[in-house]
Each structure stands twice: as structure tokens, then as C-alpha cells.
Amino acid sequence: MSAQVIDGRACARALKESVAAAIEQLREGGARTGLATVMVGNGYSSAAYERRLRRLASDLDVAYFPCHLPATVSQDDLVSAVSGLNAAPDVSGILVLRPLPGHISEAAVFQSIDPVKDIEAVHPENAGRLALGVPRYVPSTAASAFHLLDKWLDSVGEDRTAFYHRSLVVVVGRSSNVGKPAVSLACDRQAAVESVDEWASRTGSLGRHTRRADVLIVAAGRPGLIGAEHVSDRAVVIDVGINPRPGPGGRNRMVGDVDYEAVAARVRAITPVPGGVGPVTDVWLLRNTAAAARALSARERNGATLLLSSLELP
Numbered sequence: 001m002s003a004q005v006i007d008g009r010a011c012a013r014a015l016k017e018s019v020a021a022a023i024e025q026l027r028e029g030g031a032r033t034g035l036a037t038v039m040v041g042n043g044y045s046s047a048a049y050e051r052r053l054r055r056l057a058s059d060l061d062v063a064y065f066p067c068h069l070p071a072t073v074s075q076d077d078l079v080s081a082v083s084g085l086n087a088a089p090d091v092s093g094i095l096v097l098r099p100l101p102g103h104i105s106e107a108a109v110f111q112s113i114d115p116v117k118d119i120e121a122v123h124p125e126n127a128g129r130l131a132l133g134v135p136r137y138v139p140s141t142a143a144s145a146f147h148l149l150d151k152w153l154d155s156v157g158e159d160r161t162a163f164y165h166r167s168l169v170v171v172v173g174r175s176s177n178v179g180k181p182a183v184s185l186a187c188d189r190q191a192a193v194e195s196v197d198e199w200a201s202r203t204g205s206l207g208r209h210t211r212r213a214d215v216l217i218v219a220a221g222r223p224g225l226i227g228a229e230h231v232s233d234r235a236v237v238i239d240v241g242i243n244p245r246p247g248p249g250g251r252n253r254m255v256g257d258v259d260y261e262a263v264a265a266r267v268r269a270i271t272p273v274p275g276g277v278g279p280v281t282d283v284w285l286l287r288n289t290a291a292a293a294r295a296l297s298a299r300e301r302n303g304a305t306l307l308l309s310s311l312e313l314p
């Protein structure tokens, strides 16, 4: 048996059209959609992400404000840079790219972001809202994993609600930016949920969890972590991992956390890398940036603080 391939690029194209329409509508209503990224140092993955966002913002005619700071920047200067973006009227969304250097407290930087501009929900207020099931913004990677799942379920004619209610979702990796939000989203869908991290691998129990999964979301940053022996033939596999590996001609190529050939030969459906979660994540971030423009505009007009339920874009 060979898995159905869940095409992230096609899904991203469709999403991009709806985000473009929403941004246009916001513009007509006087709301300004603008994305600011803050990059400290020049890490390979952050720089590649920043280039993709710059291109996408340009395609969508969204103002883009890149802020580059040296790896030696002090925490106070980094927080001041974020405060400047909080005050900038043309910036609706702020993304602080990870990783930050070891001398910087991520928590202090995230806490300095205006919660209404915090499009990755890293401020404790937004992370708390997500955990409580009343999000202001859903972090783009976890949102994209479930968007791909939902669209795939639609494409095969399965009822989303019934599917999640009877499914076990296993999430490999428990970071605050991907694994934990994915667990929250699976809980919101009333699925049975298991979260495993590197201790499951160290103790040899990873496969015992993953083989039971109806949906397996893998976000560990370990190329080839999941092989054919870790999955069942009913699994739908969402590979979040993006790992640079030296390719031909000295150029890097990206591989996921899943051994694609081996796993695709066994499971029901799978996302490839590249071309799976990544392209959708990029567009989702712009979607959140547009939602933030709507929220800021409401705050300016009448002091209202909107939640996701009232921020939904078409």
C-alpha cells in the first residue's frame, strides 16, 4: 500500500487566496496589515524563514519590517527594539525568530510583545488563552498541521468531528512553539491525545506510543526519527520537522523527522518535506498578521480586545 500524499503547497495556495482577500477587505476598511520580524544573529533556519516571509509579504502587498540585531545584543536593547515595534502604527504583527542566543531570556522578550501584536501566541497571556481553549491567535505551525488534517479529511469525505472523536492523536516533541500547541488543538477537537518527548526515545518506548496513533504529528527536529516500525497502516502522519542536510553542489536540502519512503509505503496519508507543513505555516503567519490588524483597529476604535472567535477571517 502507498500513502496518500497531503499536498501542503496546494493547500497553501488556496489559503493564500483567502488571506489576500481578507487583507484587501481590511485595507478598504482602513486597517493596516504589517509584519515585523526580529532576528538576532544570522542562524541558517531563521534567515531562510525570514526570506520566505519577506517574499510572501511582498506577494500579499503587506508592509514588511525586518529588524536585524547582532548576536551580541543585550537583553535590554532587544526588549527596546520590541517596544519600538509595539508602538509602530504600521506594524500589526510581531514575530521574534528563534533561537535566541543563550544570554537572552526568551520569556522576558516574549512578555515584552504587545499581546494583540503577538501573532505566534508566545506572550504568556496568549499561550494561556490557547491552553484554556480560548485563543487569541493559534501559533502558525500547529495551526497548519491541523489545517492540513482538516482539509485532507474533507477531501476523503470523512466527517471531521467524528474522526477526531474516535482518534488517538500522538504528538512527538513537546516544545512550547509546536508540540504543546498541537496537543492543545487536538484536545480542543476532543481527540484522545498522547504527548511524548525525547525521554520516550531514550527509554525505548517511542514506538509503543506511535504505533497506536491514528494521527501522528512529529516535531522533534531529528531526521529519520520515525521509521516504518513506528507506524500502523491506519496512521495519518504529519511531519513538522525541517532539518537542513548537505545536498548536491554544496547546497542544503531539507528533510523531515520521518523516513518518508519507508513510512509512506505503510501509512494511510502523509505530508512530505519539503512541500508539507512548511508552506502552510508561512501563509498562516500572514493570516494571523491580518487578524491582528483587525484586532488593533477594533482596539483603536473602541478599546475592544478581540478573541479568535471574532477575528476569524473569511
Ligand code: NAD
Residues within 6 Å of the ligand: 045, 141, 172, 173, 174, 175, 176, 177, 178, 179, 196, 197, 198, 199, 200, 201, 206, 219, 220, 221, 222, 225, 240, 241, 242, 243, 277, 278, 279, 281, 282
Ligand atoms: P525544539 O528543539 O524546541 O523541541 C523539540 C522537541 O522534540 C522537544 O520536546 C524534545 O524533547 C523532543 N525530542 C527531541 N529528540 C527527540 C527524540 N529522539 N524522540 C522524541 N522526542 C524528541 O524544536 P521545535 O521548535 O519544536 O521544532 C521541531 C522541528 O520542527 C524542527 O525540525 C523544526 O525545524 C521544525 N519546525 C518546522 C516548522 C514548519 O513550519 N514546518 C515550524 C517550526 C519548527
